Amino acid sequence: MADSNRRLLTAAHTAAGIRQRFVDYFVARGHTHVPSSSLVPQDDPTLLFVNAGMNQFKDVFTGREQRPYSRAVTVQRCVRAGGKHNDLDNVGFTPRHQTLFEMLGNFSFGDYFKREAIEWAWKFLTEDLGLPSERLVVTIYDGQGEDAPPDEEAAELWAAYVPRGRIYRCSAKDNFWQMGDTGPCGPCSEIHIYKGDVAPATAAEPGTGPAYADSDFVELWNLVFMQYEKPGDGTMRPLPKPSIDTGSGLERVAAAVLGAGSNYETDLLSPMVEEAKRLAGDSVPSGVGEAPFRVIADHARATAFLVADGVFPDKGGRNYVLRRIMRRAIRHGADVGLAEPFMHEVCRKVIEVFGDVYPELHERAAVIEEVVRGEEESFRRTLDRGLRRLRKSIDKHESGRPSFDPAVAADLYNTYGFPIDLTAVILREHGLSLDEKAAEAELKAQQGEGGGRGSDLGAGEAVADVYFEVHGEVGDTEFLGYASEEARGVVTAIVVDGASVERAEAGQAVELVLDRTPFYAESGGQVGDTGLAFHTEPSAKGGATVKVEIEDTLKPRAGMHVHRGRVLHGEVRVGTTLTLQVDRARRQAIRRNHSATHLLHHALRAELGEHVVQKGSLVSPERLRFDFSHNRAITVEQRRALEQRVNAMVLSNTASVTKELSMLEAKAEGAIGLFGEKYGERVRVVRLADDSVELCGGTHVERAGDIGLFSIVGESSIAQGVRRIEAVTGEGALAYVQSLAEVTAEASAQLHAGSPQELPERIGRLQAELKQRDREIATLKQKLATGGGTATDEVTEVEGIKLLTRRLSGTDVKTLRSAADALRDRLGSGVVVLAAETDGKATLLVAITKDLQARVHAGKLVGELARHVDGRGGGRPDLAQAGGPKLTGLDEALGAAEPALRALLGAA
Structure with missing residues (x-):
């Protein structure tokens, strides 16, 4: 394409336009446009996020799934952050690193192969987008590193478009792709653009080019030629139907086509950069460059997309990655003077820019705003305290030892929500290093119990220093509550008024930590147990010598149970052995409601679809609350079907089964849960009524029939795309049904x-x-209102214009307006001024006939009269209203109508 044509194309195009041109180009060549999948991988626990366009076609390439098409084109949203893509430090500080990006891809499932893939990629870049062919180079596989020959076929095909000297040969490290250790694989060929001062020579210079990570070369497109099957023995076998998988980063292509110096200067990121700058205003400290704003822009984009796809910031797996992304952006925002929450506003800009292409952003805008604002507010509350704690740890750090203790870094996350990579960044600023893998392993160990189902409580909330210290001294509490509701334990710590003490006396509010307990600590949405703790000396007469009422049980630190209550009599000391008795009736009610949430979850997925995902729960003795992803209100028919399905499972009276399994075994049994690092090596799987199988650390009924009766009492929306069901079971459900019967009986009688x-x-x-x-x-x-006159009803003439004033009583604004219209029509030509008390306030209304509106403006007249009732008002030229608190001024306003009208006519 000529330079003049290319300049016109560049000036006219946006990144959004390039995205559409790519889809149109391949649709015109027989490809089916397949929408982007969610960022959350479906049925693939090996991935944190979708990180390539081919992820949603993985089973198609392996032959396990058949599609009604053999060619596809996609624009897939991808996230590469966390796991092996742990390079967040680079994002914002290099021109081309992003956490979220859009991958353009065209695919062939046993249809076309290398010739078409190479031709179409080259012509799209050079002819359709107008990139200069003299600046493009390609790479091919050289036969080194895998049991496969050099890709001479690709070299010959490329020679039709590129001088052979610009065809670089690279090893398997750069130019051989495989889905896993076994399975489909093959050589790949990349297209790079040279960004240097002059076009690359036709003969590659030694030690230069893409294989040497030469920064002058930017990869634009990777063409994977999937032509082999790699079995367990490592040998290569040709596939009977070779396939094509390509991937091209929209951001990089847009930057090349638009002549941008970096991806952040394209319309995919620049609106968010500018929004961050606008919010910062004049507060930016001197010397701050572009990098913090680029960090905010990139991370806000990733945040909005992830939350829209159901990922919420939390302590494990992909939720933890999102939290790290958000908190890195928040810290950079603080560095540029953004003292108030700002991320939700930048995310709002993301929705504005991308919402038409990805409508789920618009659909879940309320969820995005709520989640992002809440996370930032939470983190800002702990940011200063966490920094102080880290500085103390740095000050205590042994001089001469450059590495920082990974356990402390993990504790900083658990206590203050400090992502480990953020701790590493701060440590580097102090000349210290952190083994992040070791810290991650320590974090997994601390969170390894995997007990809950997802709490309503904000994960990562600040934990008081005292709990951090106590847990460091006494360690975990052994939980005995699955098998017993009574046990004996030794008091290992006592907290009173936020401080660790050795003893507590009668009347004091206390928090007790014991070495073992049957009390369930609040987690996973299930409330903590209550009951009694007591000690009786063998020689004592008249009952317990120490008695503590337990009002709640908490878990401020993973593995440590804290019993919150009050000493009724006696004195409790560290080292005292207490008998612990759970309130059995209350525990049973909680069990019924908790087991019902499992059955409800199963019923929702069966009735509404597999898209239903739990977003939170509350399990108390009185009721249960279950939040789930669904974007429509539950109909009367669906509500009835849910109740019928749950109660059918209850009536089956199937025995509950609990197992300790490996993650692979749990998945094989069909257990629902966040399969990932959060649960550790062994997980607790609860099967209820045969159909419901979930990972859960809570307490449950022995048989489904123990639930008794299940009844939904309410259903509502709590945010865009998130619904809430409230329900009761057992005696609570019976009481609810009886109350409904009483209400309907009373209503029927009346x-x-x-x-x-x-x-x-x-x-x-x-x-x-x-x-x-x-x-x-x-x-x-x-x-x-429009009937005969009263003492305050008067029609006068002012400069030849009839003026009617009237005080009305016992009326409302609607009637007042109707009266004004009727009286105006009755006058034929004139001005109507009405006064009345409405809803305890003074109200004035002025109506002008059409023929006088050029001389008298109703809004101006009512504005003059409003000061008599200490109010103000205005409106159209023909009808205007005013109101005020001063009722005694209504008659004054009517009396002032004539001089006010005369003054307006004089002014006119």
Whole structure:
């Protein structure tokens, strides 16, 4: 393409335009446009996030899934952060690193192969987008590093477009792709653009080019030629139907086409950069460059997309990666003077820029705002305290030893929500290093129990220093509550008023830590147990010598149970052995509700679809609350079906089964949960009523029939795309049903209905009668308002214009307006001023006939009169209203109407 044409194309195009041109180009060549999948991989626990366009076609390439097409084109949102892609430090500080990016891809499933893939990629870049062919180079596989020959076929095909001297040969490290240790694989060929001052020579210079990570070369497109099958023995076997998998980063292509110096200067990121700068305003300290704003822009984009796809910031797996991304951006925001929460506003810009292409951003805008604002507010509350704690640890660090203790870094995350990589960044600023892998391993060990189902409580909330210190001294609490509701334990720590003490006396509020306990600590949405703790000396007469009422049980540190209560009598000391008794009736009620949440979850997925995912829960003795992903209200029919399905499982009275399994075994049994690092090597799997299988650390009924009865009491929306169901079980459900029966019986009696089934008809008839009476009352009010004159009813002439003033009583604004219209019509030509008390306030209304609107403006006249009632108002030239608190000023306002009108006419 000529330079002049290319300049026109560049000037006219945006990154959004390039995205669409790519799709159109391949659709025109027989490809089916497949929408981007979610960032959360489906049925692939090996991935944190979708990180390539081919992820959603993995089973197609392996032959396990068939699609109705053999060619596909996608624009796939991808995230590369966490796991092996742990290079967050580079994001914002290099031109081309992003956490989230859009991958353009075209795919062939046993259809076309190298010739078409090479031709179409080259022509799209050079002819359709107008990139200069003299600056493009390609790479091919050289036969080194894998049991496969050099890709001479690709070299010959490329020679039709590129001088042979610009075809670089690279080893398997750079130019051989494989899905895993075994399975489909093959050589790949990359297209790079040279960004140096002059075009690359036709003959490659030794030691230069893409294989040497030469910064002048930017990869634009990777073409994977999937032509081999790699079995367990490592040998290569040709695939009967070779396939094509390509990937091209939209950001890099856009930067090349638009002549941008970096990806951040394209319209994919620059709006967020500018929004961050706008929010910072004049508060930016001197010397701050572009990098912090680029960090904020990139991380806000990733955040909005991840939350829209159901990832919420939390302590494990992909949730932990999102938290790290967000908190890195928040820290950089603080560095540029953003003292108030700002991330949700930059995310709002992301929705504005990308919402038309990815409509789920618009659909879940409320969720994005709520989650992002809450996370930032939470982190800002702990940021200063966490920094102080880290500085203390740095000050205590042994001089001469450059590495920092990984356990302390893990504790900083658990206590203050400090992501480990953020701790590493701060440590580097102090000349210290951190083994991040060791810190991650320590974090997994601390969180390894994997007990809960996902709490409503904000994960990562600040933990008081005292718990951090106590846990460091006494360690974990052994939990005995699955098998027993009574046990004996030794007091290992006592906390009173936020301080660790050796003893506590009668009347004091205390928090007790014991070496073992049957009390369940609040987690996973299940509330903590209550009950009694006591000690009796063998020689004592008259009962327990120490008695503590346990009002709640918490887990401020993973593995450590804290019993919160009050000493009723005696003195409790560290080292005292206490008998612990859980409130059995309350525990049983909690078990019923917790098991019902599992059955409800199963029923929701069966009735509404597999898209239903738990977003939070609360399990208390009185009720259960279950939040789940769904974007429509539950219909009456669906609610009935849910109740029927759950109660059918209850009536089956199947025995509950609990197992300790490996993650692979749990998955094989179909258990639902966040399969990942959060749960550790062994997990607890609970099977209820045969159909519900979930990972869970809570307490449950022995048989499904123990739930008794399940009844939904409410369903609502708590955010865009998130619904909430509230329900009751057992005695609570019976009480609810009985209360409904009593209400319907009372209503039936009052409405003289023969049976509750007649109520809807009777209520409908009553509502119709009330509406008819309302209309009659409104008509009568208008007649009264526009009827005969009163002492305050006066028609005068001002400069030849008739002026009617009237004080009305017992009316409302609607009637007042109707009266003004009627009186204005009755005058034919003139001005109407009405005054009335409405809802305890003074109200004035001015109406002007059409022929006088050029001389008198109703809004100006009512504005003059409003000061008599200590108010203000305005409106259209023909009708205007004012209000104020001063009721005694209504008559004054009517009296002032004539001079005010005269003044306006004089001014006109």
